[in-house]
Amino acid sequence: MSVLVYIQTQDGTATKAGLEVASFAKNMNVGDVTALVSGTLSGDGGLGSVGVSKVLHFSEAVTDNAQLSKLTQAAAKNAAASTIVFSGNNDGNAIAPRVAIALNVGYVSGVTCLPEGKTFTRNVFSGKATAAVNVLSDVRVISITPNSFGIKPDAVDASVETFSADIGAQRVVINGFTPTSNDGSVPLPEAERVVSAGRGLKGPENWGIVEDLARALGATTACSRPVGDMGWRPHHEHVGQTGLTIRPDLYIACGISGAIQHLAGVNQSKVIVVINTDPEAPFFKAADYGIVGDVFEVLPKLTEAIKAL
Amino acid sequence: MKLLVCISKAPDTTSRIAFTDGDKRFDESGVQFIVNPYDEWYALVRAIELVEAHGGSVTTITVGDTTCDPIIRKALAIGASDAVRIDANPTDSSQVARLIANYANDKSYDIIFAGKESIDNNSSAVPAMIAECMDLPYVAFATSIDVDGDVSTLNCESTGGTNNVTVHGAFVLSATKGMAEQKIPNMRGIMSARTKPLTVVEDSGVTAPTEVSKFTLPPAKGDCVMVDADNAADLVRLLREEAKII
Numbered sequence: 317m318s319v320l321v322y323i324q325t326q327d328g329t330a331t332k333a334g335l336e337v338a339s340f341a342k343n344m345n346v347g348d349v350t351a352l353v354s355g356t357l358s359g360d361g362g363l364g365s366v367g368v369s370k371v372l373h374f375s376e377a378v379t380d381n382a383q384l385s386k387l388t389q390a391a392a393k394n395a396a397a398s399t400i401v402f403s404g405n406n407d408g409n410a411i412a413p414r415v416a417i418a419l420n421v422g423y424v425s426g427v428t429c430l431p432e433g434k435t436f437t438r439n440v441f442s443g444k445a446t447a448a449v450n451v452l453s454d455v456r457v458i459s460i461t462p463n464s465f466g467i468k469p470d471a472v473d474a475s476v477e478t479f480s481a482d483i484g485a486q487r488v489v490i491n492g493f494t495p496t497s498n499d500g501s502v503p504l505p506e507a508e509r510v511v512s513a514g515r516g517l518k519g520p521e522n523w524g525i526v527e528d529l530a531r532a533l534g535a536t537t538a539c540s541r542p543v544g545d546m547g548w549r550p551h552h553e554h555v556g557q558t559g560l561t562i563r564p565d566l567y568i569a570c571g572i573s574g575a576i577q578h579l580a581g582v583n584q585s586k587v588i589v590v591i592n593t594d595p596e597a598p599f600f601k602a603a604d605y606g607i608v609g610d611v612f613e614v615l616p617k618l619t620e621a622i623k624a625l
Numbered sequence: 626m627k628l629l630v631c632i633s634k635a636p637d638t639t640s641r642i643a644f645t646d647g648d649k650r651f652d653e654s655g656v657q658f659i660v661n662p663y664d665e666w667y668a669l670v671r672a673i674e675l676v677e678a679h680g681g682s683v684t685t686i687t688v689g690d691t692t693c694d695p696i697i698r699k700a701l702a703i704g705a706s707d708a709v710r711i712d713a714n715p716t717d718s719s720q721v722a723r724l725i726a727n728y729a730n731d732k733s734y735d736i737i738f739a740g741k742e743s744i745d746n747n748s749s750a751v752p753a754m755i756a757e758c759m760d761l762p763y764v765a766f767a768t769s770i771d772v773d774g775d776v777s778t779l780n781c782e783s784t785g786g787t788n789n790v791t792v793h794g795a796f797v798l799s800a801t802k803g804m805a806e807q808k809i810p811n812m813r814g815i816m817s818a819r820t821k822p823l824t825v826v827e828d829s830g831v832t833a834p835t836e837v838s839k840f841t842l843p844p845a846k847g848d849c850v851m852v853d854a855d856n857a858a859d860l861v862r863l864l865r866e867e868a869k870i871i
């Protein structure tokens with residue numbers, strides 16, 4: 317038995333999400349971990365460091381999810397994989413379901429912890445509940461929620477093998493790519509620390525104090541829905557039931573009331589800090605630490621205290 | 626243009642979440658259902674806009690029993706031309722996708738729309754699965770679409786950024802925020818929805834390769850530790866020494 321992981325790379329090295337997927341697969345403890353990489357790869361892409369024993373390298377960079385599905389199916393056959401693991405980010409979520417259909421096997425998306433036998437745990441109802449899902453087929457495809465498992469170093473020697481397969485024609489052509497952030501911060505779904513702000517900030521011109529705190533913490537910024545809707549912040553920062561669901565280690569909510577739809581996207585964060593002038597704000601009920609206070613006074617103080625660490 | 630939009634019913638975002646049947650099934654009693662917001666606000670509204678601009682029809686398709694009819698009428702009131710309901714009670718995304726694909730296979734839709742995920746199951750799987758069943762291209766997490774004859778150009782959210790992509794011919798897309806603005810049905814829409822065709826299709830019978838063994842509610846959160854606003858530095862100390870998070 318073996319586990320196949322689909323790994324995304326940047327400049328030839330596995331991304332954080334990729335290393336997490338490989339770590340998860342290794343820790344499932346059901347056999348050797350084989351990684352599938354398409355496009356540029358330098359050395360083993362860092363994959364041996366998290367327990368991958370073999371890397372199948374398809375030299376051409378593939379982006380069309382239909383082609384990636386075919387490529388994964390071929391790699392799964394090559395590795396005789398009984399479990400195929402993807403990151404539950406946008407890219408993984410577009411490929412994994414296709415693979416499950418093509419192989420006619422069960423698919424569990426958004427897995428948050430290691431399985432017990434054939435039972436996987438995932439979040440449902442936008443984080444308001446979890447479901448234990450049994451996979452009835454002999455082979456299974458899963459995607460794991462980014463930042464739910466983490467990267468667990470476990471160095472082995474990884475062999476790299478050139479891999480080829482018939483993946484059909486490309487039908488979705490990419491004309492251009494615009495990165496969401498050009499400041500080099502971690503994409504929101506993968507971020508370990510997030511500083512988020514809402515209508516309490518009063519206007520887009522006041523985001524400096526939010527960004528300062530985020531920078532001091534090495535955090536990524538997020539916002540509530542009305543803030544995205546009013547164009548104070550870009551749409552991709554919107555978290556909640558109709559935005560991104562995230563689970564950072566630390567979520568700092570500044571001037572956000574904590575409406576149920578907002579909480580749905582963030583309540584799995586490991587530690588929640590709430591800063592709000594209203595002691596009755598519902599967010600305090602979901603928080604681990606709270607400050608009743610004005611963000612315009614509190615945030616600069618926090619930034620200073622963090623810089624002083 | 627012949628468009629198909631997948632819509633599902635979802636519990637209203639403020640619903641109390643509870644389970645029944647030994648925690649194997651969502652307890653629907655007293656729950657208000659809405660059209661899944663991603664299906665409605667983004668997929669359906671944009672499909673209607675495209676047909677208004679280019680001509681054609683928007684058909685909605687739903688897998689579910691008669692309890693879905695109110696949300697189907699809502700979609701018709703917003704402006705869909707007609708609706709199809711596949712009379713089945715699916716328990717798994719692949720079942721939903723296979724039933725929709727079985728229906729759509731010989732109907733030559735130009736584009737099949739879906740929301741990026743449902744707010745109850747959150748799998749983000751059905752549109753990709755439909756695409757695989759029908760061997761169609763799939764554009765995931767689309768934030769805009771323009772159509773010119775046989776060529777569609779879309780922006781879509783990829784990991785860490787936005788891709789601008791082109792696709793020729795029929796394909797499946799999943800829609801997310803940015804695609805369209807929420808559209809409130811007007812009185813005329815609501816009246817005409819009553820007489821628009823809703824075709825009920827028999828379950829073509831597909832089995833589910835997964836099953837939920839148990840739903841669980843998250844443990845209640847402990848008390849929030851309050852820190853004085855004048856002593857914000859104390860919070861930083863707690864985050865380091867107590868929570869060990871920074």
Ligand SMILES: Cc1cc2nc3c(=O)[nH]c(=O)nc-3n(C[C@H](O)[C@H](O)[C@H](O)COP(=O)(O)OP(=O)(O)OC[C@H]3O[C@@H](n4cnc5c(N)ncnc54)[C@H](O)[C@@H]3O)c2cc1C
Binds near residue numbers: 516
């Ligand atoms: C179907 C549906 C889906 C939704 N999806 C989402 C979603 O995905 N994400 C989301 O966020 N919302 C969502 N909403 C909206 C949600 O219900 C709330 O309206 C929204 O989250 C409120 O945003 P907010 O907290 O920024 O603003 P408000 O509710 O206006 O809260 C502002 C807060 O700032 C505090 N404040 C004001 N001044 C200061 C100050 N100087 N210092 C400190 N605190 C201050 C106030 O006390 C208040 O608590 C959805 C709603 C619906 C109906």
